[in-house]
Structure formats: structure tokens, C-alpha cells
Amino acid sequence: MTMAHYDISMPATEEQVRKLRVNDTVTLQTTLFGIRDATQIHMFDRGRKTKFDLNGHAVIHTAPNVRKVTPSPEFPAGYQPVCIGTTTSDRMERFTRPLMEQYGVRFIIGKGGMREGSLAAFKELGGAYLAIIGGTAALETTWIEQIEDVDLDDLNPESLWRFKIRNFGPLLVGMDSHGDSLYDTVKEHAAAQRSKVLAQLGVGQTS
Numbered sequence: 469m470t471m472a473h474y475d476i477s478m479p480a481t482e483e484q485v486r487k488l489r490v491n492d493t494v495t496l497q498t499t500l501f502g503i504r505d506a507t508q509i510h511m512f513d514r515g516r517k518t519k520f521d522l523n524g525h526a527v528i529h530t531a532p533n534v535r536k537v538t539p540s541p542e543f544p545a546g547y548q549p550v551c552i553g554t555t556t557s558d559r560m561e562r563f564t565r566p567l568m569e570q571y572g573v574r575f576i577i578g579k580g581g582m583r584e585g586s587l588a589a590f591k592e593l594g595g596a597y598l599a600i601i602g603g604t605a606a607l608e609t610t611w612i613e614q615i616e617d618v619d620l621d622d623l624n625p626e627s628l629w630r631f632k633i634r635n636f637g638p639l640l641v642g643m644d645s646h647g648d649s650l651y652d653t654v655k656e657h658a659a660a661q662r663s664k665v666l667a668q669l670g671v672g673q674t675s
Contacts, residue, residue: 471491471492475494476495476496478525478526479524480574481524485575486594489648491640491650494575494637495635496636500630502530502532503530504625506623510620518619526577526598528578529556532549532551533552534547534624534625552631553605554577554605557580558582565589568589569589575597575598581643594645611634614631614632
């Protein structure tokens with residue numbers, strides 16, 4: 469399979485997202501929003517609104533380690549990034565569709581992939597899941613130039629963060645807008661290998 473690499477300046481259009489296929493790689497530029505469990509619980513279960521325009525943007529599943537500092541041109545939000553790592557996405561599955569329908573989010577970045585509901589939302593609304601390899605938080609932090617702004621800050625560190633980014637990636641397209649999921653492919657391959665090994669051992673399968 470031929471893979472392509474895309475450099476995308478945010479916000480992205482639906483056309484840009486629909487060009488992407490599983491196993492392509494993407495580097496993002498300009499802006500990225502940090503979001504996590506509590507952020508989304510307050511936005512979608514408790515009806516809180518954000519001042520940010522997320523239309524066409526990417527969100528990353530994170531709750532960063534930050535240092536509170538005096539606001540300045542270098543630190544306009546009053547926070548200095550210390551370590552901005554990525555967390556597992558699966559438990560935030562139910563928020564993918566409302567993020568896309570209500571706020572126009574195009575990309576979700578995280579670890580471990582998401583499920584059928586997210587894949588259906590990506591296909592219907594034009595979105596993609598971009599994967600980061602686990603354990604690369606130190607490198608990931610170097611791709612973030614500045615914390616530009618913050619909202620819902622009473623939830624800190626699960627606030628809604630606006631990061632200024634430069635060359636954020638490469639990220640792997642794990643789920644695309646065409647109904648394909650790298651995670652499903654891996655599961656199917658693993659199941660086939662398991663059956664093959666059990667057959668070679670002469671062991672009957674129970675599931």
C-alpha cells in the first residue's frame with residue numbers, strides 16, 4: 469500500500485480530511501486544542517460552553533503538566549508547558565460525535581484508537597483519528613511552542629487548552645473518513661494468526 473504524507477495548517481477543511489487514508493501520516497501546523505474526560509463531561513453532560521471556535525480544528529486527548537507563571541508575551545495564558553503527553557482515547561468514545569456535530573472538530577489525536585461509534589461519525593461527518601505512539605510525551609512537548617490560551621480553567625489540568633504548534637507530527641492516520649480502521653485490521657490479523665497457531669497445535673477453538 470502506498471502511503472502519503474500531508475502537512476495541514478489548521479483549521480482543516482472537509483476536503484482535506486477526506487483525502488486521508490489509514491496508514492497515511494500527517495503533520496499539523498498552527499493550532500491544537502487539548503481536551504480530556506472532565507472537559508467533555510462539563511461541555512456535553514453539564515451544558516457548559518467554551519469561548520473557543522473549534523470548527524475545523526484538532527483536539528488532543530491530554531491533561532498537561534504545566535507551571536503557573538506571570539502572564540507575558542512568552543506565556544500569554546499564564547502557563548508554561550512542562551510535559552504535554554497524550555492519554556488513551558477509548559474511554560472518551562461517546563464524545564466524538566457531539567464534538568464533530570456541535571463544534572465542527574475534524575481530528576481527534578490520542579492513543580489506542582476508538583470504536584465503531586467514532587468510526588461512523590468520521591465517515592458521516594468527515595473526520596479522522598490521528599495516533600501518537602505511547603511514551604513520546606517528551607518529544608510531543610517539543611512540538612508545542614506555547615500555551616496561547618485556556619478555557620474552563622477551574623477543571624485544571626483538564627481545562628480546554630489552546631496550543632500554538634509547529635510541525636506537530638508525524639501522526640499516523642489510524643481511522644479515516646472512508647470507514648477504515650487500522651485497529652480493526654490489527655484485530656482481524658491477530659484473530660487469523662491465533663486460529664492458524666491453534667490449528668497447527670491441534671487445539672480446538674472455544675471462541
